[in-house]
Amino acid sequence: MKFDDVLCPFCGCLCDDITVTAEGGRVTGVDNTCLLGTSKFLGDNRLKNPIMRTDDGWKDVTYDEAIASTLDALLEADRPLLYGWSGTHGEAQCIGVHMAELLGAVIDNTSSVCHGPSILAIQEVGHPGCTLGQVKNRADVIIYWGCNPTEAHPRHMSRYTTYADGYFLDNAFRDRTVIVVDVRRTETAELADVFVEIKPGGDYAVLSALRAMVRGRDEMIPDSIAGVSKEQLRHIVEICKNAKFCAVFFGVGLTMTRGKYKNVRNAIELVDELSRHTKATITPMRGHFNVYGSNEVNTWMSGYPYAIDFCRGIAFYNPGETTAVDILARKECDAALIVASDPAAHLPSKCIRHLANIPVVQIDPYPNMTTAFCNLQIPVAVSGIDAEGTAYRMDGVPIRLRKVLETEYPTDTMLLGRIYEAMMEVRGR
Amino acid sequence: MSELLVKNAYVIDPVNGINGEVMDIAIRDQWIVEEVGSGAMVIDAKGQLTLPGGIDSHTHICGTKVNFGRYMSPEDMRAGRMPRRGSMHATSGYSVPTTYGNTYRYSTMGYTTLLEGAMAPLEARHTHEEFTHTPLQDTMANTLFDGNWAIMEAVRDGDMRRVAAITAWTLSAVKGFAIKLTNPGGTEAWGWGEDVTCIHDQIPHFEVTPAEIITAMITANEMLNLPHSVHLHCNNLGKPGNYTCTLDTFDLARDLNKNRQTLYATHVQFHSYGGSSWKDICSKSEEITRSLNSKPHIVFDMGQVLFGRTTTMTADGPMEFNLYRLHHNKWSNHDVELETGAGIIPVLYRRSNLVNSIMWAIGLELALLTDDPWQCCLSTDSPNGAPFVRYPEIIAMLMSRRYREEEMSSVHPGTEHRVPLPAIDRELDWEEIAIMTRAAQAKALGLIDIGKGHLAPGAEADIAIYPIQIRDVDPSVDYMKVKEAFATTAYTIKRGRVVARQGDCVVDGINSTIWVDPQVPPEYDISNDPEFVKKFDRYYTVRMRNYPVQDVYLERQVCLRPEVSL
Ligand code: SF4
Ligand SMILES: [Zn+2]
Numbered sequence: 001m002k003f004d005d006v007l008c009p010f011c012g013c014l015c016d017d018i019t020v021t022a023e024g025g026r027v028t029g030v031d032n033t034c035l036l037g038t039s040k041f042l043g044d045n046r047l048k049n050p051i052m053r054t055d056d057g058w059k060d061v062t063y064d065e066a067i068a069s070t071l072d073a074l075l076e077a078d079r080p081l082l083y084g085w086s087g088t089h090g091e092a093q094c095i096g097v098h099m100a101e102l103l104g105a106v107i108d109n110t111s112s113v114c115h116g117p118s119i120l121a122i123q124e125v126g127h128p129g130c131t132l133g134q135v136k137n138r139a140d141v142i143i144y145w146g147c148n149p150t151e152a153h154p155r156h157m158s159r160y161t162t163y164a165d166g167y168f169l170d171n172a173f174r175d176r177t178v179i180v181v182d183v184r185r186t187e188t189a190e191l192a193d194v195f196v197e198i199k200p201g202g203d204y205a206v207l208s209a210l211r212a213m214v215r216g217r218d219e220m221i222p223d224s225i226a227g228v229s230k231e232q233l234r235h236i237v238e239i240c241k242n243a244k245f246c247a248v249f250f251g252v253g254l255t256m257t258r259g260k261y262k263n264v265r266n267a268i269e270l271v272d273e274l275s276r277h278t279k280a281t282i283t284p285m286r287g288h289f290n291v292y293g294s295n296e297v298n299t300w301m302s303g304y305p306y307a308i309d310f311c312r313g314i315a316f317y318n319p320g321e322t323t324a325v326d327i328l329a330r331k332e333c334d335a336a337l338i339v340a341s342d343p344a345a346h347l348p349s350k351c352i353r354h355l356a357n358i359p360v361v362q363i364d365p366y367p368n369m370t371t372a373f374c375n376l377q378i379p380v381a382v383s384g385i386d387a388e389g390t391a392y393r394m395d396g397v398p399i400r401l402r403k404v405l406e407t408e409y410p411t412d413t414m415l416l417g418r419i420y421e422a423m424m425e426v427r428g429r
Numbered sequence: 430m431s432e433l434l435v436k437n438a439y440v441i442d443p444v445n446g447i448n449g450e451v452m453d454i455a456i457r458d459q460w461i462v463e464e465v466g467s468g469a470m471v472i473d474a475k476g477q478l479t480l481p482g483g484i485d486s487h488t489h490i491c492g493t494k495v496n497f498g499r500y501m502s503p504e505d506m507r508a509g510r511m512p513r514r515g516s517m518h519a520t521s522g523y524s525v526p527t528t529y530g531n532t533y534r535y536s537t538m539g540y541t542t543l544l545e546g547a548m549a550p551l552e553a554r555h556t557h558e559e560f561t562h563t564p565l566q567d568t569m570a571n572t573l574f575d576g577n578w579a580i581m582e583a584v585r586d587g588d589m590r591r592v593a594a595i596t597a598w599t600l601s602a603v604k605g606f607a608i609k610l611t612n613p614g615g616t617e618a619w620g621w622g623e624d625v626t627c628i629h630d631q632i633p634h635f636e637v638t639p640a641e642i643i644t645a646m647i648t649a650n651e652m653l654n655l656p657h658s659v660h661l662h663c664n665n666l667g668k669p670g671n672y673t674c675t676l677d678t679f680d681l682a683r684d685l686n687k688n689r690q691t692l693y694a695t696h697v698q699f700h701s702y703g704g705s706s707w708k709d710i711c712s713k714s715e716e717i718t719r720s721l722n723s724k725p726h727i728v729f730d731m732g733q734v735l736f737g738r739t740t741t742m743t744a745d746g747p748m749e750f751n752l753y754r755l756h757h758n759k760w761s762n763h764d765v766e767l768e769t770g771a772g773i774i775p776v777l778y779r780r781s782n783l784v785n786s787i788m789w790a791i792g793l794e795l796a797l798l799t800d801d802p803w804q805c806c807l808s809t810d811s812p813n814g815a816p817f818v819r820y821p822e823i824i825a826m827l828m829s830r831r832y833r834e835e836e837m838s839s840v841h842p843g844t845e846h847r848v849p850l851p852a853i854d855r856e857l858d859w860e861e862i863a864i865m866t867r868a869a870q871a872k873a874l875g876l877i878d879i880g881k882g883h884l885a886p887g888a889e890a891d892i893a894i895y896p897i898q899i900r901d902v903d904p905s906v907d908y909m910k911v912k913e914a915f916a917t918t919a920y921t922i923k924r925g926r927v928v929a930r931q932g933d934c935v936v937d938g939i940n941s942t943i944w945v946d947p948q949v950p951p952e953y954d955i956s957n958d959p960e961f962v963k964k965f966d967r968y969y970t971v972r973m974r975n976y977p978v979q980d981v982y983l984e985r986q987v988c989l990r991p992e993v994s995l
Contacts, residue, residue, distance in 0.1 A: 004974070005974040016972050090558065101519050123502070123503055126759035126761040127497070127763075129761070129763050130764035131551065133551075133968065133971075136968075159970065160970060167968050244621060245621065272760065275622065279621050299499045299500045300527055300528050300559050301529075302527060303506035313512025314510040315519050317503055390554060392555075396493055396497075396552065396763065397971060398552060398555045399971060400979055
């Protein structure tokens with residue numbers, strides 16, 4: 001069977017023009033995906049059933065047994081953590097928040113290790129943004145700062161920026177100027193009209209210099225900043241001020257390097273400054289296909305995008321104290337439910353060591369690095385392949401994931417729903 | 430089948446001409462009926478004020494920009510924290526509460542139906558997801574058409590049928606309720622960092638004017654026979670001297686519908702300023718209400734400002750940027766491709782500030798100088814003028830000249846020379862308040878026929894019982910009692926069930942979403958139009974197949990299917 005206009009459940013581009021062919025309960029072909037998307041759709045190697053760790057290796061268990069044991073682990077804990085969420089659909093994320101509230105748990109998503117600093121910056125100064133179609137149809141200047149879409153978001157440039165058809169551009173490719181700012185000459189940099197190579201850790205200083213120059217304070221700027229010549233900075237400011245629409249995109253090269261959220265704040269304030277001369281917008285390059293959805297869901301349910309601690313009944317938010325990284329590094333957490341992410345692949349080693357010492361239940365279709373130390377893994381349908389649901393693109397546009405395979409696996413919503421119901425029996429009302 | 434009997438209710442039900450009668454209300458399942466059996470559960474209202482459930486015809490509770498208001502404002506979230514309790518989930522937020530915060534607070538104030546003021550079609554799914562988590566009210570969404578490319582092109586070509594066809598397809602695809610125009614043309618111009626100043630400016634690249642868009646959409650609205658009229662946020666919001674633009678805009682509306690208004694103007698307070706700069710800004714509420722009094726085919730809501738902290742949020746992106754340049758706080762903006770925009774900033778309205786004091790006075794003046802209360806809906810454009818939890822203060826001020834004078838004495842001393850408020854004696858009565866908080870809304874939204882906003886048999890059993898014996902209270906003196914009574918119901922009944930009691934919500938509830946699906950004949954189905962499809966495919970970043978909001982997003986729904994005349 002052939003399905004058109006399917007969403008790719010891999011990166012924050014959330015491409016929705018994929019053609020998928022499925023036969024005999026598996027995906028046999030995909031069109032329009034990039035390599036990352038293709039391997040997601042064709043990926044096999046799913047866990048067949050729930051597995052539980054015993055003294056002598058893994059043992060197969062039923063879903064009922066797995067649910068009972070998850071319930072025990074979470075109800076017995078004093079400081080449970082519900083972590084992950086970026087790889088599942090919104091409906092499951094909603095149940096996660098209800099569950100955290102009922103348990104008095106900490107609920108956190110992978111923002112803690114990617115765009116958490118962007119959120120902190122936005123909470124200080126706001127976020128002048130737009131949907132990606134605004135950029136596609138209007139932007140004549142594109143800036144990629146500390147991100148490498150060619151590798152991490154391979155269709156970003158063809159769908160939304162450099163190579164995309166734009167209503168107000170005669171020849172989109174020729175009419176757009178692409179500026180790439182990074183600490184090394186990436187593949188994306190090779191495609192740029194202007195490449196700005198910054199010394200590692202120099203983003204903040206360069207952003208400050210650009211802001212000053214947009215304000216007309218050239219005289220304050222030394223001849224070179226973090227390896228970038230004043231002349232090149234002046235050139236960039238000219239390009240931006242003369243743009244009709246200048247769109248900035250940034251990635252973990254800005255959020256996770258020296259300066260962290262201050263870098264992002266400075267970038268936002270640069271866009272704010274440019275907005276007094278022309279149209280300017282800024283967009284974080286969100287990684288997982290629904291990490292932004294997790295922020296959205298958490299926000300309407302609890303008031304905060306991530307790092308929410310319900311231990312006092314109310315929703316309490318204080319990144320630095322209440323993220324997964326914080327409560328694991330302090331060894332406070334005494335049981336964890338991991339949903340749709342692989343913390344062993346991205347949390348600091350200190351946190352992983354602690355996770356290895358406490359009961360960990362993982363809900364994930366595939367064996368991954370976290371499987372190495374979790375006590376129980378429960379496979380589910382893959383969101384966007386055999387499960388439907390809502391995902392939010394990096395710019396906040398919500399689209400419904402399609403389902404191309406029938407499945408025996410429960411979806412995240414079904415499985416978490418059952419666990420939550422069982423929890424309500426014990427703790428509810 | 431469940432039966433409920435509300436006894437000894439002191440009823441004001443303006444739609445049915447009942448103004449203060451002690452009566453019993455019989456309820457079977459979700460409907461009000463003539464009578465119920467002796468086994469019915471009984472609630473003794475003990476002569477307390479009993480009204481149809483409150484209806485807010487313009488509020489911001491759900492969707493992309495509302496959620497961004499929360500996302501960017503942990504300081505606001507901290508201001509409204511409650512833990513999980515009984516059947517109530519934990520809540521956060523004061524001016525932009527979480528969805529549960531909204532639903533509980535509205536419910537304990539007696540509100541049972543809410544219109545979200547602005548939904549971008551491309552992001553409609555988000556609004557509907559949040560509606561699902563707003564379980565104690567029925568919800569509907571104004572759908573934004575102010576910068577819709579396909580519509581502007583059809584308006585330019587003078588093709589009214591095409592305008593109507595695009596509107597119908599979009600409303601039904603995104604499960605919207607009504608046509609919303611926010612700074613028509615201005616949001617498209619803002620895609621280039623520009624704006625329009627009033628209705629006769631040309632919109633860059635599209636060769637149409639706001640006036641042409643407004644007129645065309647009013648016509649399309651009537652061709653599609655929609656329950657509500659065009660819902661308009663005028664151009665040039667918040668600028669000194671903008672009242673002339675507002676008056677010119679009102680002049681565009683002709684009386685085209687015998688059942689309701691042909692134009693609904695929202696938050697008119699923000700559009701009633703005289704003067705030429707912030708230095709000489711003054712109230713033009715008299716000119717504005719003179720126009721409204723002579724145009725019964727226009728209904729408006731106040732957009733009252735109250736002093737204190739809040740968050741402003743609107744599709745009017747350029748306006749928010751201007752406001753940001755005055756307040757220097759923090760600014761978010763979110764333009765939506767081919768459709769509209771959005772902006773958000775937190776604000777603090779101060780009594781010591783002359784402009785803020787004038788704004789405060791204008792809202793009250795609009796309500797007090799409008800002769801017919803059916804034309805004036807009480808609102809703050811929540812949370813833009815103030816969060817909705819402060820409606821009781823507005824009610825009390827409208828009912829008490831003394832309360833207003835007391836407030837007036839603490840605002841900026843320059844205010845009294847710039848506003849007519851001190852000279853206004855009028856004190857609204859209970860019936861007028863009942864009209865301005867539910868009956869007028871039901872009529873303006875076209876919901877009376879589906880049983881909203883009144884209490885006759887056949888109506889939906891949405892009822893608010895307020896803990897006040899109005900025969901013992903003189904609102905002009907006892908205004909604090911009035912304020913208290915409207916803050917928390919004794920009982921809120923939704924769909925025939927008690928959902929809130931003395932400030933506690935007692936059931937989980939399931940919201941119902943009201944939307945429209947105009948019955949357009951197949952030859953006008955724009956989704957079969959090659960030109961429309963081609964442009965959609967080329968310029969949106971979402972495929973047309975993935976654009977419509979699927980049925981699963983509406984757990985319960987009331988779909989209205991007007992017959993159209995194209
Ligand atoms: S760019 Fe991202 S969403 Fe698009 S196909 Fe590649 S991995 Fe999937
Ligand atoms: Zn509004």
